[in-house]
Amino acid sequence: MNIGILASGGDGAGMNYCLYNLYKKLYKKHKIFLFNRGFYGLINNDILNYNFKYLKKHKNDGGIIIKTSRCKEFEMKKYQDIAVENIVKNKIDLIIVMGGNGSFNGAKELIVRSVKVMFIPCTIDNDVNDSEYCIGFDTACYNCANFIKHVNTTMQSFNRTCIYEAMGRECPAIAITVGNMVDADYLYVGNSCSVENCIDVLRIAKQKKDAPIVILRENLVDIKYLRQEIEKKLNIDVRTCIVGYVQRGGKPTKLEKLNAKKFAETCTKNINQKNYNNSIVVKNNKFVAKKIIF
Numbered sequence: 001m002n003i004g005i006l007a008s009g010g011d012g013a014g015m016n017y018c019l020y021n022l023y024k025k026l027y028k029k030h031k032i033f034l035f036n037r038g039f040y041g042l043i044n045n046d047i048l049n050y051n052f053k054y055l056k057k058h059k060n061d062g063g064i065i066i067k068t069s070r071c072k073e074f075e076m077k078k079y080q081d082i083a084v085e086n087i088v089k090n091k092i093d094l095i096i097v098m099g100g101n102g103s104f105n106g107a108k109e110l111i112v113r114s115v116k117v118m119f120i121p122c123t124i125d126n127d128v129n130d131s132e133y134c135i136g137f138d139t140a141c142y143n144c145a146n147f148i149k150h151v152n153t154t155m156q157s158f159n160r161t162c163i164y165e166a167m168g169r170e171c172p173a174i175a176i177t178v179g180n181m182v183d184a185d186y187l188y189v190g191n192s193c194s195v196e197n198c199i200d201v202l203r204i205a206k207q208k209k210d211a212p213i214v215i216l217r218e219n220l221v222d223i224k225y226l227r228q229e230i231e232k233k234l235n236i237d238v239r240t241c242i243v244g245y246v247q248r249g250g251k252p253t254k255l256e257k258l259n260a261k262k263f264a265e266t267c268t269k270n271i272n273q274k275n276y277n278n279s280i281v282v283k284n285n286k287f288v289a290k291k292i293i294f
């Protein structure tokens with residue numbers, strides 16, 4: 001078979017390890033086409049000539065060596081058709097899409113056009129439907145928790161409260177997991193949370209702790225406004241930190257690599273069994289193939 005692989009959307013540590021394991025399992029039996037920059041690569045017929053040795057060299061690196069992108073064009077029928085023309089031109093039988101929710105929709109557009117697809121959930125947000133785990137999440141939590149622990153030593157010295165903004169788009173998974181890891185005092189993670197509630201909790205926390213920790217999920221409330229309100233109402237010293245891309249970057253954790261390998265193995269096993277058009281998901285702690293339905 002001719003098999004294309006692409007990465008799309010936000011990257012996550014462990015994607016290179018997954019890619020390496022996919023390639024390792026497939027390249028002796030199949031011809032592999034690595035597309036540059038996700039769906040842009042499909043549209044522009046941009047194929048990388050990386051070999052197994054190169055993928056092996058970079059298997060433990062963060063990021064994704066075949067590059068990713070947020071390809072707005074691929075939401076348009078015109079470009080979806082161009083991509084499929086290229087797939088046909090290259091006689092590619094199947095495309096493996098590594099990405100998050102947006103990429104999943106892109107994968108569906110390929111299936112609609114009779115391209116066989118396998119999807120591997122990769123996003124630090126850990127919010128791909130039906131999967132308990134997405135590649136990148138464990139490393140993102142580990143990085144975020146370490147960042148907070150590090151910064152909070154200096155907050156301790158000054159008896160400062162600190163608000164840490166975690167990534168996750170609309171999903172509270174990182175903020176909640178990291179909250180447990182660092183023993184946070186308030187998790188501002190959803191619409192049931194409020195500035196007033198946060199202040200009430202901190203009023204009590206401040207009596208027991210020198211440097212209480214607030215974790216705020218991004219896209220909920222302005223971090224500067226939250227700081228001002230806490231300082232005003234409680235008359236305490238507050239600082240803010242946007243944790244940012246330190247969460248998405250860096251080398252994968254051991255668990256990340258283990259999971260990335262299992263995703264790759266489950267994907268290749270199903271390809272070899274001719275079981276196509278699946279998303280590889282974690283369900284009840286097991287790696288399984290789930291039919292992509294519309």
Ligand code: F6P
Pocket residue numbers: 010070100123124125167168169218248
């Ligand atoms: O989807 C992963 C993610 O890191 C989100 O948590 C974040 O909101 C977004 O990507 C940032 O995307 P970009 O790097 O494209 O601005």
